[in-house]
Amino acid sequence: MYYAVIVATLVTMALALLRAVRGPTVYDRVLAVNMFGTKTVLLLAALAFVFGRPDFLDLVLVYALINFIGVFAVLEFFRNRATRAGERQPAQHE
Amino acid sequence: MSTITLLFSIFLLTLLMITTMAIVRTRNLFVAVMLMGIASLLIAASFFLLDAADVALTEAAVGAGISTVLFLGALALTSERERSPSSLPLLSLGIVAIVALIVIYATFDQPPLGSPSAPVQAHLTPWYIESTRELIDIPNVVTAVLASFRGYDTLGEVIVVFTAGVGVLFLLGTGASASAAGAPLSEDNAGLRHYLIPRILGRLLIPFILLLGFYVQFHGEYSPGGGFQAGAIVAASIILYSLLEGEQRALLVIPQGVLLAMMVGGVLLYGAVGVAGLVLGGNFLDYSVLDSDPVKGQQWGILLIEIGIGITVAGVLISIFHAFASRGAA
Amino acid sequence: MDILGLYHYWVFAVLLMTGFYAIVAKPNLIKKLIGLSLFQSAVFLCYITFGKLAGGTAPIVGKGAELFSSPLPQVLILTAIVVSISTTALGLALVLRIKEAYGSIEEDEIQEQDAP
Amino acid sequence: MNIAIDIASWVLLTLGGVNLLIGGIGVLRMPDFYTRMHAASLTDSMGAILVILGIMLQAGLSLATVKLGAILAFLLLTSPTAANALAVSALLAGMKPRTGDAVQRTNHEADA
Structure with a gap:
């Protein structure tokens, strides 16, 4: 019963990976990573039940809770760059 | 592994191969x-399929929370683009392809995947599983081997982590030097303060991440988990806090002095448990003498050294993050 | 069946060598570190695959499980992952200092500056 | 009773899988970044709800169900937040959403 979901997740992962490799902008790649994270959560949750070891859901909890930190780091990265560019040439910012 | 899970695993590994080539x-x-973030997710899923739940948990905690943040911190201080093209690409490709073919040729002598007659399965594995049941009596054999049977090895690994942390601090300076004592908090340009949605949601989730870290730490004898994973998860929550509220505020919550004390204290706690074994008449890192019941003593020893590991790993990872972030601010 | 199992090792060989290519051929120091961590990941996966036992499950003794994969490679790799992130951070710190001293993270440009 | 639960979770899991696939195709086929993000984040949430509810039905009343509930709650909190943070950072770097007449306008500019 879980196999349908697992196969769907794997195919979606492949599609997201294609988007990550093709780009074209860096944001598309961040988006693909983020999507990949959610897919991994669902894949591992289903696999834990396929293996009959539901106590392994701890791993899935870790991903569900901390996978978004990377995206925040990306936001901070671009904010930092925008502030620096603004300091260098403030006229352009307006 | 049934054929269908084998096929899943092969699919994931193929995706991983494509990802690395793109990298x-x-x-x-x-x-x-x-x-690299995608590769880390694929690797964790593969670990899970290969029955390594503990390792998958470690890869998840390190790959999702910390590795991306560190690399982005380094990129912010250097440059985003490679300027020079590959040097001697054809020669390197040729050498690499030849070595790959040799390695692939060597795999034909491997016992088939999952074969019970493989050398690793023949003697050590049954012994570890039996002795864990008999001598230590905790469900997670990985934790038992990590903390008790191979305690020396793990002590060495913790010291390597500690040394790497000290090395980073020597190279980059501690975060404390950038925000000298008494310097006013710069409120306007700190972290993601002005982004309301990330800030509120992030702050809401930090306690849960910390709670999960402690759960992984203290439940590590019964389910996947332990000091290494817990340290990484706790470090991830502090990193999230400093992304949201800015470097200086995070250093107010856990000052650099406390972080240094954590780095040293964890290693010392580990060593002290070992010495306590000596004092009580056993061998170094022999926990059986810690309690009148040897099995209880083993469990106490494992609990204590896992706490030591967790404290050191969390301290080192947070210090490394602060060292990188304060370079960026200065 | 055997070929399907061996495919795992082939993928690891390719991963190993992709990482190695980044280390030898790319002049950018951060790219070299990325290659290094790919190389490490290939070794980690290879070790874990050695420990896999057909029909086994993760070595956490619980109800309904009798066969277990080997815990030993898992212990080695578990610690190695945390060590690997710490050493990668050390490498990145070195790269930052090189950038401050030479103003570049490209190997060829750095060597040009060092040439007398 | 058991069969009813099985059928229900079959339906939920299949719908969830279809949702995920639609999201994947959307991410691949949509024309610009913001529409791709729309496809990804909406189907992510819906797919997660359906799949995890389906698994919960199978798990019954146990600790696993509680953990699954927590996973679902955290996913529903973090995934849209991450999408928001990503959109903000794209806007910050000066990326404009493509609007209806964008194609025409660029054609004009090319002519001029």
Whole structure:
């Protein structure tokens, strides 16, 4: 019963990976990573039940809770760059 | 492993192969770091399929929370693009291809995947599983081997982590030097303060991440988990806090002095448990003498050294993050 | 069946060598570190695959499980992952200092500056 | 009773899988970044709800169900937040959403 979901997740992962490799902008790649994270959560949750070891859901909890930190780091990265560019040439910012 | 899970595993590994080739091909380092995030997720899923739940948990905690943040911190201080093209690409490709073919040729002598007659399965594995049941009596054999049977080895690994942390601090300076004592908090340009949605949601989730870290730490004898994973998860929550509220506030919550004390204290706690074994008449890192009941003593020893590992790993990872972030601010 | 199992090792060989290519051929120091961590990941996966036992499950003794994969490679790799992130951070710190001293993270440009 | 639960979770899991696939195709086929993000984040949430509810039905009343509930709650909190943070950072770097007449306008500019 879980196999349908697992196969769907794997195919979606492949599609997201294609988007990550093709780009074209860096944001598309961040988006693909983020999507990949959610897919991994669902894949591992289903696999834990396929293996009959539901106590392994701890791993899935870790991903569900901390996978978004990377995206925040990306936001901070671009904010930092925008502030620096603004300091260098403030006229352009307006 | 049934055929169908084998097929899943092969599919994931193929995706992983494509990802790594894309990582090496791209000249944009930011893209390479993002693809590393995907590779980490694929690796964790593969670990899970290969029955290594503990290892998958470690890869999840390190790969999702910390590795991306560190690489982005380094990219912010250097540059995003590779300037020079590959040197001697054809020669390198040729050498690499030849070595790959030799390695592939060597795999034909491997016992088939999952074969019970493989050397690793023949003697050690049954012994570890039996002795864990008999001598230590905790469900998670990985934790038992990590903390008790191979306690020396793990002590060495913790010291390597500690040394790497000290090395980073020597190279980059501690975060404390950038925000000298008494300096006013710069409120306007700190972290993601002005982004309301990330800030509120992030602050809401930090307690849960910390709670999960403690759960992984203290439940590590019964389910996947332990000091290494817990340290990484706790470090991830503090990193999230300093992304949201800015470097200086995070250093107010856990000052650099406390972080240094954590780095040293964890290693010392580990060593002290070992010495306590000596004092009580056993061998170094022999926990059986810690309690009148040897099995209880083993459990106490494992609990204590896992706490030591967790404290050191959390201290080292947070210090490394602060060292990188304060370079960026200065 | 055997070929399907061996495919795992082939993928690891390719991963190993992709990482190695980044280390030898790319002049950018951060790219070299990325290659290094890919190389490490290939070794980690290879070790874990050695420990896999057909029909086994993760070595956490619980109800209904009798066969277990080997815990030993898992212990080695578990610690190695945390060590690997710490050493990668050390490498990145070195790269930052090189950038401050030479103003570049490209190997060829750095060597040009060092040439007398 | 058991069969009813099985059928219900079959339906939920299949719908969830279809949702995920639609999201994947959307991410691949949509024309610009913001529409791609729309496809990804909406189907992510819906797919997660359906799949995890389906698994919960199978798990019954146990600790696993509680953990699954927590996973679902955290996913529903973090995934849209991450999408928001990503959109903000794209806007910050000066990326404009493509609007209806964008194609025409670029054609004009090319002519001029």
